[in-house]
Amino acid sequence: MIKVGIIGGAGYTAGELLRILLWHPEVEITFVQSISHAGQPISKVHKDLLGDTDLDFGQADYTCTDVVFICSGHGKTKLFLKQNKLPEHIKIIDLSMDYRPQANDKGFIYGLPELNKEQIKDANYIANPGCFATCIELGILPLAAANQLKEDIHVNAITGSTGAGQNPSTTSHFSWKNNNVVVYKAFTHQHLKEITETVLQLQPNYSKQLNFIPVRGNFSRGIMASIYTDCDWEIEEAYQKYQEYYLTHPFVTITKDLPDMKQVVNTNKCFLYLEKHDRKLLIISVIDNLLKGASGQAVQNMNLQFGIPEKTGLGLKPIGF
Amino acid sequence: MIKVGIIGGAGYTAGELLRILLWHPEVEITFVQSISHAGQPISKVHKDLLGDTDLDFGQADYTCTDVVFICSGHGKTKLFLKQNKLPEHIKIIDLSMDYRPQANDKGFIYGLPELNKEQIKDANYIANPGCFATCIELGILPLAAANQLKEDIHVNAITGSTGAGQNPSTTSHFSWKNNNVVVYKAFTHQHLKEITETVLQLQPNYSKQLNFIPVRGNFSRGIMASIYTDCDWEIEEAYQKYQEYYLTHPFVTITKDLPDMKQVVNTNKCFLYLEKHDRKLLIISVIDNLLKGASGQAVQNMNLQFGIPEKTGLGLKPIGF
């Protein structure tokens, strides 16, 4: 059994981790740390876990722990690791963005298994990718790997409310958000940095623009990205290259049927779909932002780190509707 | 022109008032007071009013004002009227619950036109009814008026998120509320008091229980109440009595087709529908909580106070979808 601790256990990504790990056949949870809720039952905060666990939020205890998921929020992991010297045997999977840029230089591996699977298997410290970044990178990895990115890339991606965290605010208010959509951080979203780095890792000569318009949607879970760029491949060749690239990656499925976003909600899957229009290749990529875009991918990384089958504990029942 | 001032102009009911009054043919807005947003354009807060008005939030100025709507929130009207002595010529329409119970004793008229139309016409001070109260009272007024309430009344009513105001909180968070419903304040909702009082005004001998289960729904606007109680009337007689009761009340429509809630959203209308099952009379009552349940009814009261046709400015385009 893999002994798992969670730091920052009261947030969205920690809750989602628990929803997976409580049923993971190879995992034992040793602690779920939370400063704000110490001593309370986990099901007081993650109320859907009532009946599934009697665990309480408590202190971190690394003696009997193999791996720690850090779910503290952006900017806080660095602080945490500065203030807390973890024993050497502990592996870390960090869900914040703190160690994603230039991860290698900081002793971390960027935890996108479809890009870095072998390094992840040997990694002690993993920087788990961002949700938008995951959805968009999976859409363009096969192009970059084949040196096929030549012109600007155009991305529009719509995300659910859980992407913005659990702090109540004007734009998380139901009365505002219900039946509403809005663009935000156009061309400047913080995930652009990790996407660009990933592209350059595979195709170092790429020097064009990545244009990214993020949209807040009126749903709780999911990301749908539409991506297009000029491409030499005909549609059949493109499908073949995508199939080949993802052959050994069980969570990515290439489909010739246009997917809707909800097909992957509550799963760790990514569906990719292609169209060719003149010289433009259109790629539709859909994931669940809290799973393949966060906690599901974190568990996938843990499975790889501990040498168990990549899909263990991630055979999740889709929501369907 | 009726010269209108608004106190507490930054909240939901004030915004809704402005959405009506800006197009009301007999109204001129003299001030929209807000402490928190003084000096700002109204459309910075009520953003949908951009392009409709250049008004700013400002100070109250009663010299050129005929009527003041007080939208400050429950508990704050009493405080406001204690601290501010309004000139005698000013009429007041209070949207809080402060003066609803025993309104008469406090110099106010309970502003349900379908109950108190004649008194409203002569009233200086009006306590505008609560949203649940309006929806439920309209459903049972004809029974009480005919002395037909004999047994317990059972009410379940579901309301939109705007009923809970604009303060961000855990239960107003989109991620929580989306696709969710929850009961709250069962048997103890604060509107029970004004409903009971209204019933007793018409049928003083009623001594049974009013059982009220309020439900928070996952929509922004609207209330649907299902009400049943034992009743001697056959269905046709019931329909006739309801028709008669509401003959002179233009915003209440009796229908023999089961209404859904959205039929009245963005209007000041109430639809009532009846079924008889053995001795039980079922009444379905639907309103828009912000209009007939708040600001629309407030304007209806203003129209009556100033002797203009009751529907003036209230011919509102329904949302339809």
Added chain:
Amino acid sequence: MIKVGIIGGAGYTAGELLRILLWHPEVEITFVQSISHAGQPISKVHKDLLGDTDLDFGQADYTCTDVVFICSGHGKTKLFLKQNKLPEHIKIIDLSMDYRPQANDKGFIYGLPELNKEQIKDANYIANPGCFATCIELGILPLAAANQLKEDIHVNAITGSTGAGQNPSTTSHFSWKNNNVVVYKAFTHQHLKEITETVLQLQPNYSKQLNFIPVRGNFSRGIMASIYTDCDWEIEEAYQKYQEYYLTHPFVTITKDLPDMKQVVNTNKCFLYLEKHDRKLLIISVIDNLLKGASGQAVQNMNLQFGIPEKTGLGLKPIGF
């Protein structure tokens, strides 16, 4: 391994069964029959299963099958069993309402494990309960078992769109249903029959009225029932009796924190919550209509029939948001 066949594989409940059974550690799917989609991949209809299975819809083949789930829709199971003589060794779990009333007389067991667990273990043929029926019966079983039902029962229950099946219609149209609610079949819903029968099984002397107002909600999954009736028990005694009744039933959790509906969505769980107001006991009961209200309960019944732990394959990740 339990060898499972599905009849009527293209509908909602069959899709939901597949979402569970594909990850069930003790199940092998032998066929998924569908007349309308024979020969097509299952993932053409249940599109979220893309990547999870390569199965096609095909013909029924009972030779290597232990149990058949019949998902054909109400009225069609009777017809199917008349036209198809199944081998004697085959167990049947029928998700339609065809054999629920007087199930015993027809050789079936009413498949509510919290009522009939021992009979289910020995049953060959199971009539799987209705969704509303499950939610409401779980709310009142402890009362009936203790002979405590004495007066009318008042039930209001709101259900998701999947409860009405997948046929496109006016009332399943998004433009109509979005942000809308409506009552339907008040006092006459077809599940009243099985609820009454269940109550009488435990408390044969109950002779009062069960008043049931069903509501269509604007969400896809879930049922929330609010139930009240007069009761002699004080609140603590009520909680104790409910705890005792459900002690050996792992999917029902008694909670002292008011549950919202979404806490159980995508799980097979039922949460029950109690309040006492004067003589009235209020019971809030929430389930996922497609799981505990249909396919999840069907799998629970299968587990019991085949002598494996009741929760096998039903450790489902909640949707959370």
Added chain:
Amino acid sequence: MIKVGIIGGAGYTAGELLRILLWHPEVEITFVQSISHAGQPISKVHKDLLGDTDLDFGQADYTCTDVVFICSGHGKTKLFLKQNKLPEHIKIIDLSMDYRPQANDKGFIYGLPELNKEQIKDANYIANPGCFATCIELGILPLAAANQLKEDIHVNAITGSTGAGQNPSTTSHFSWKNNNVVVYKAFTHQHLKEITETVLQLQPNYSKQLNFIPVRGNFSRGIMASIYTDCDWEIEEAYQKYQEYYLTHPFVTITKDLPDMKQVVNTNKCFLYLEKHDRKLLIISVIDNLLKGASGQAVQNMNLQFGIPEKTGLGLKPIGF
């Protein structure tokens, strides 16, 4: 009074017209034709109009009619006008796409007042623009008018369910659409033709690509388009040019505060917002697809045709929430 007839009165756009026209101070409705619902009350189909009108669906009668709105659906107007010779004095406003391309050649004026106001005033026959077309064209008219379009234009626009009409189908089913988004007709949407024509009317030398990704959103009403293209103007100059272009067009508001879509829902308004990123000008354009994108614009056109103020009857209360 303008005497108005409606052909094809049972559809979405006709219902929306009626919601406006019943309160329009200068309009009298002479007939609402529907083959499928002849003889029925209008409020049987457009159920929210109950209490607002007693009109029935009937036959067309042109004797006392000044203008006819044709709401029959795409492809059917041509057929209708072939089969029905309308008297010469009748003005026509066609809401289908039948006469939009090369409208002039067919005796029609393309009814976008912000492009063709003067011609509309004199027009007998108007081809009312498409919803996506309106939203996108309003976003780029000032660029085209100033000859500033030089490179590819990139558009992603998300629309509500009412854009797809009222026929029940798999993709209009609530269970599918709820919490879901999907791309459709990427690069090939039928509105591209009229958008291109409009651009070329103002800037005939434009020869680059208009890339358009339409998205179906999970809401009933509204369109939000994000548009970007290379542009020489600095942001302040761009704002100034947009302000100037729309100076005499009361329904278009230029704003420096990022708009969300719901700000214009239930109004005839369009909000435009600009950002500059390096050489890229980003334009956000939001409208209500059934109003400025269909029936509201149709009434605006009628007002212009009949020489009454452009905003008459279009001072609509926004939904707000």
